[in-house]
Amino acid sequence: MQTLKLSTKNSLGGDNYFLYKSNGKYSFSSLEELYNNSNCSEIHLPSLEPNGEIIWVKLECMNFLGEIKTIKVIPTNGLYFTCGSKIKVPVIVNVLAIKPKKTLQLRLKGIKNMSKLEKLWFYSKIDLNIETGKAEDHIYGFFIGFFLAEGNFIYYSHRIKRESVYSRGALKRWSREKGYKTVDDYLKNRKSKKIKGIQLACGIKDLEKGYIQKIPFSTNVNQYGNSVHVTIYDSEAIDLVCNYVDGSTSKNKYLRQNAFNRSKNFLKGVLDGFLRVMDIRKRQELV
Numbered sequence: 001m002q003t004l005k006l007s008t009k010n011s012l013g014g015d016n017y018f019l020y021k022s023n024g025k026y027s028f029s030s031l032e033e034l035y036n037n038s039n040c041s042e043i044h045l046p047s048l049e050p051n052g053e054i055i056w057v058k059l060e061c062m063n064f065l066g067e068i069k070t071i072k073v074i075p076t077n078g079l080y081f082t083c084g085s086k087i088k089v090p091v092i093v094n095v096l097a098i099k100p101k102k103t104l105q106l107r108l109k110g111i112k113n114m115s116k117l118e119k120l121w122f123y124s125k126i127d128l129n130i131e132t133g134k135a136e137d138h139i140y141g142f143f144i145g146f147f148l149a150e151g152n153f154i155y156y157s158h159r160i161k162r163e164s165v166y167s168r169g170a171l172k173r174w175s176r177e178k179g180y181k182t183v184d185d186y187l188k189n190r191k192s193k194k195i196k197g198i199q200l201a202c203g204i205k206d207l208e209k210g211y212i213q214k215i216p217f218s219t220n221v222n223q224y225g226n227s228v229h230v231t232i233y234d235s236e237a238i239d240l241v242c243n244y245v246d247g248s249t250s251k252n253k254y255l256r257q258n259a260f261n262r263s264k265n266f267l268k269g270v271l272d273g274f275l276r277v278m279d280i281r282k283r284q285e286l287v
Helices: 033-036 134-149 166-179 183-189 202-209 234-245 257-261 264-277 279-286
Strands: 003-005 017-022 025-030 043-050 053-063 070-071 081-083 088-096 103-110 151-155 193-203 220-224 227-232
Touching: 017 033, 025 033, 025 257, 134 151, 134 193, 134 220, 134 234, 134 264, 166 183, 193 202, 193 234, 202 220, 202 227, 234 257, 257 264
Parallel strands: 003 053
Antiparallel strands: 017 025, 017 043, 043 053, 070 081, 088 103, 151 193, 193 227, 220 227
């Protein structure tokens, strides 16, 4: 049985993210999360045979190597990874026009010895063994990608009714019990905030390109100069986002694991919505 083992010579930072398969389900998480929460005997990672065929190899073990100095590699496609100084990566040496298709010549090169002009090789055509799904899956996935890129929740506001002595007294007591100095601080931070709707922010060009028209729910669209705000109060839309997305800000929102097992059309829609809507400036900030 083929196995994949991490060692000091090809160490990776804990903030690198991996697609993996466990108990027949696909998941996506950081190496640190894998190390802390997973059973290695159940994890398989994608790899390549010499002929280019994708295979899933069993992860034998993971070793925590302590605090090591890592290098952050940022290619022009916006993806990045962190690694130790001794790791080797595949570099494109030449492109051969061998029929029926072009063939790449690759070689492994130490990350410290690479120049900015050299091209890293990325493989991004992993075929997941999940159903293709319906055409509407792409539409819902596009909406999820839109939310990941430029969306946030709208919450119900909790106000103290002046005419209700009980309401004011109860809120003050709960605030003290939770350790907050004021009622306002308590209301802003309590976890039981109820979601009222969804707001998407984008540019006038996104409206002109028809991205907003792809949203499969009723929308209220308001334009402010070159900015467009889209508000959605549909309960089905809220349930859809809550089912597949976790986090609430642009830097901590992420797909839940069940999103990777819905369908291929859904995942294509997520990528389509995210990459088309998110502006270049924000992509650079995330990196």
